[in-house]
Amino acid sequence: MARRSHGLDAAIKAARRTGKLNVSGHDLDCLPDQVWSLEAPGDERWWEGHDLEILDASNNEIGELPDSFGGVTMASLRSLNLSRNAIEQLTEAISDLAALESLDVSCNRLAALPQFLPANLKLLDVSHNRLTRLPDVLPPPLLVLKATHNSLSEIGESSLQSCPLLKTLWLTNNSLDALPLSVGYLTDLTEFRCTSNRLQSLPKEVAQLRHLSSISLSNNMLHGSVSVPEAAVDLNLQFNHLKHLDFCLIATKLVSLDVSNNSIVEVPSSIGRLGCLKVLNLKCNDLNDLPNELGWMSSLSSIFVSGNPLRRIRSAIWSKGTDTLKEYLRKRSSQEEAPEGTTSLIEEHREAFKPEDDRKRVVATASQVDLSKQGFEVIPDSLFSSPMSSIVVLDISRNRVRSLLPLSGLTSLRALHADFNEVSQVEGVPLSIVELSLNNNFIEVLDDCVVQFVNLRSLSLNNNKLCQLPLVLAGLPTLTALSMVGNPIRMGKRRKPSSDASAERHHPRSPYYSSPPDFERLAELYEEFRPFVRPTGSGYVTIDWNDPQALLAVTRVLLRHDFGLQFSLPEHHLCPPVPQRLNYICWIEELLSFLQLPSGEEIWGIDIGTGASAIFPLLGQSKGWKFLATEIDPESVESARKNISDNRLEGRIEVVQSPSARDVLVGVIPERTKYHFTVCNPPFFDDLQQTGLNAKRVCRATPSELVCPGGEVEFVAQIVRESVVLRDRISWFTTMIGKKSSLIELQRLIRDVNPVCVRTTTFTQDVVNAIRSEPVRICTNAVGV
Template structure:
């Protein structure tokens, strides 16, 4: 009877033969075979929901080729297999990891970023040789304590998870040189953090920290420290004891004054988007090695004269402050090549002069000094190359800068790029030339370039710039651009883009897809409108210059873009808001726009 009942069930399922049987996730055997020889297995972006069992057992089970005829060719010696040391599983749909991960004890690199992991197995603690563990972009709320027994771990990346706290056992990872905790929900850091004496790079940006532990003073080898995007109202003075500190990021916090920083190696200080009202002169005198100082989006009214001693300063960002007068000594800073001033109520200097760039402003300031001090004018070491092209070797080697501006050149000489062959170039200035295309060899600087000026040229296309992923600041003023390439969104770190005096007839579509933007200058184009709903998605946008365009109306919902601190609309043909309101500044314009929104539409949606 049971046999008959089984037969009846089989015949009753008439579609059984057409159904695809559920199968376990598999990995092509060729990949496994190659992994046994190379010690590396790349399973990135394969839509895996779990790690196949044969991956965990790669070095345990006997290979298939061992079951057939033995081959003695060099390529088929299965008995000479290598233990797996590198396993890449990023960009899949993994929600968990099996305890069988312990079967791969030789792993040195384990990449699990961009998955859906909610927990981690305790067996991770058995991977004693693990040096690099990538866990970013997952859904982790906690970490197994066994993880902190990995003494050889050098790099741990945990950004974009759901971590609210870290255990004191973190101090046991004494081999760490890089720790990234960005984009989590941390409200405090364990005091044991100071025990990580080998740490060189610590990133804890975009969390919920209101205090920092004093134990940071013990991190004497840290070179980069990033606490941007937190809730810090003050920073402990102990940072001055971090003798190796070169880059300090404190942007987007609630600082009212700068911490006393006597870090002798400090080269870059970023304190934009805070509530600073002044910079103490005695603080500036301690920044002898400083080359980049960002003070944008604060409430600073004056600059201390001690900043004049920063002979190595190359970039000074003062945008969106309350500075009324520029001190003449700025013109004497020998290496200053980027000075950002937009959004300040400057008096005594013509507006048209400000649009001509840093060199013109500095030349004007030098002209205000009756007698320049001896040695104030920089005379860099240079060598003359064929065609009378001068390469500033000091800029290239010491300042990590490619400078070839105001030459009326149609191309940039190869000798300039050759001089930078072994240098991690961070800035390039090719402004005021006759370039009709982006110099192709700029691609050679893609790993390090952060600042680029191609202003005052003849560019009609800038596609090549899409291959420079580390750009923070891009100056394309006074060119012939009609649009920007969609691939520009690859510049995921870009903070500011200057596009004044081009031929843009619309707000470039790609800019709506770049949430890192803080400053967009589009003055003197033919822009006919903007989409306020999409602008609101740019939550960091603080400066928007739409002056001298073709705006026939200003959408009231633009007033809901509360991140804007500087909105320029003068010189457009719209009738409202009236010129008298525009002249009162950003706050008055934003208040007027908000007052024009119907009561039932105060919440802006994408359909508005």
């Protein structure tokens, strides 16, 4: 029986008049019976009734839908939102919803979808489930398909072939090692996201998609030439295995190209053909030099090159920014004119001004320019010829300007007055800005790019359409003057990302990277979490981070809400922070991508010292991995086994008790068994006094979880020594390290065992070290030894 909450009756009553039923966040475990019969009671006027067209039952605890779901009552249903529930299976009857155009079942526990979906469906979101495949036939009218964060290992040829009208396709965070050739049927596709998979190449058919403009393929295993369509505008290929960029040159409309964290050794001089390119990210590659042609590309406003062994360009040059770098490349060029295939700023604007435009001509050397009251609707490019890049103060007030994007090239600009225009976005304002006045415009929300205005001191946003206090302003360290008079700001309850979200540096593969934990929302959904949430003096929501019970409550609610896991912990045991531990798991996934494992191979890991929580195996099994977890403390072994049993994971996780503290792996793991990786959160300290914890904090962990002879250095040293014996049975040896000084002390020992590869990363305060026991290419974004 559904648990009725306040306001449910009112929502159902309103649905009879509007056809829109919103029961989101009502703590329901099933849909109320009234949904199947919205006829008005006897005391209401039946002729004012409206067929149900929109049903939002998201953010509840609904476990299943009745077999009778649909029927006459839902014959007119156009939109159905069942996201963030606990649904494990969709009834086949859902295909009877003939009028349904939008279906959102994201963040559930679906392992499969019905063979047939509603025939007129245009939007389908099945993200954050447990799907291993998509139906063989998808609805032909489908325009948007989102299937991120599942376990898809392949996409059937017929699946995409059946929906040729598709415009948006999201397949991020799956296990795809290839795309079907039928992707070529998606001739209307405009946006494709397939990050964090195992793709090694793309079908050549992708290059034929003439409308595909936005492509994101980061965190894959792409190498060689990648099929890129000519229409590409935004191309993200970071964290792959690419060595050259020639394949990109066909996309002459590119505005943004991100190939950071690859193995690129050269940028071709023909890159000058990309006349629209504004942003080029080359961070963390193997570049020794850059072509002079980059200096002559007039549209290019941002070049990122840190993390490269640039031997021919001093860091004192490229570290000063794009303008300085481009100027250096131009001066270095032995040619007097721009190279063939590129356009210089001076040539581009040589004929821009006509005699009749003399009234608008501005002295090119002037540092202060007044273009107010000119009647502009679009800022003319011709006003910003190369000498004009030295403008310091610009006034474009009292025009009809809608976009500030043309101003992005004025890198010397310090003050901008753009009052009384039609501006709705701040995007385009140069990052060098110190004083910004945008009074009397149409700004409703401040763009996130504002946080990059690190020199901004004065901001005036009077008489706009801001409804909320822009929280992005909190990240501006130099802002001293702010005016927002005349905005319809509602001074209600404000939200702030949880301390977890703001303190953790989330891995790009982590779901928290794009959606950090929201304590306020979690408190609304889970009654047991509410007592630990409290407002701050600024109206934000937080918890007491010194309360062990509050920490346990956070861990429980995150594991339940985001992973569908039950969790318990004995008193006085270490309570792990979920986002940080998930960072470690995501990093392991990154390491595994370099093993080039056969498709479908079962992944096995070892958790050294799993503790009472068994947090790493609990999180890792969501990736489809299996674990052997070791632990020396009997009470922790019992607790870890309980967490595994409560979640019915006995077939995926085994906990064994270590016979002694002397041997970490040798003598503990079964003979002749091979594993892909180890994870470990070692005891950090040599004795309890080193912890520096007061009595109140010590209660969060037992001595065995914090202390061992020799501390983390000796514990990790033992792993390093045993890696020599087990190098043929374990591919990656990894462990967390609490102090960077410990890593320095361990580096000599690591070198002595002659590893093929060592990689190091940082999660908040913890350094994580990985030793590779077999040959593997060393990525330039990692520390390689």
